[in-house]
Amino acid sequence: MADKKKARVTVDIYGQTYTVVGTEPSSHVRYVASLVDEKMREISKHNRHLDSKRIAVLTAVNSVNEYLKMRDKVKELEEELKNLKG
Amino acid sequence: MADKKKARVTVDIYGQTYTVVGTEPSSHVRYVASLVDEKMREISKHNRHLDSKRIAVLTAVNSVNEYLKMRDKVKELEEELKNLKG
Numbered sequence: 001m002a003d004k005k006k007a008r009v010t011v012d013i014y015g016q017t018y019t020v021v022g023t024e025p026s027s028h029v030r031y032v033a034s035l036v037d038e039k040m041r042e043i044s045k046h047n048r049h050l051d052s053k054r055i056a057v058l059t060a061v062n063s064v065n066e067y068l069k070m071r072d073k074v075k076e077l078e079e080e081l082k083n084l085k086g
Numbered sequence: 087m088a089d090k091k092k093a094r095v096t097v098d099i100y101g102q103t104y105t106v107v108g109t110e111p112s113s114h115v116r117y118v119a120s121l122v123d124e125k126m127r128e129i130s131k132h133n134r135h136l137d138s139k140r141i142a143v144l145t146a147v148n149s150v151n152e153y154l155k156m157r158d159k160v161k162e163l164e165e166e167l168k169n170l171k172g
Binding site for chain 1: 159
């Protein structure tokens with residue numbers, strides 16, 4: 001990863017501008033931002049009384065939870081592969 | 087999932103209290119919340135000028151990105167398994 005150049009990508013999430021610095025292609029950063037924006041709008045729809053900070057935190061909670069489920073699925077599949085390969 | 091009772095779990099994230107409603111065990115909700123709290127503190131350490139809403143949004147961006155990587159890994163492993171099983 002050391003040879004990858006870091007780029008700054010500006011995205012719009014929930015009406016605010018963010019600068020994301022990283023090695024990912026800008027198209028990927030924009031895609032991730034659009035998913036976060038979408039999740040935040042979805043959560044706010046069901047929780048009209050919440051301010052945007054709380055909506056952002058609950059979006060993070062939701063995303064970490066989905067990440068953990070995928071991580072468990074990876075472990076499970078790796079185990080299955082290991083058993084199949086003997 | 088229809089027979090699972092929804093529970094309310096109160097957690098503390100980045101100095102604020104949140105009530106998470108869902109079917110997950112409360113220990114899991116607390117674990118997820120602790121990961122989000124940790125991520126937010128990590129991001130704030132490197133971005134001292136950011137307010138907590140922006141830190142929360144960047145935590146969500148980070149988490150969705152990690153989720154997508156795991157999702158790709160799942161697809162890859164499923165493909166490998168499919169090929170092995172013939």
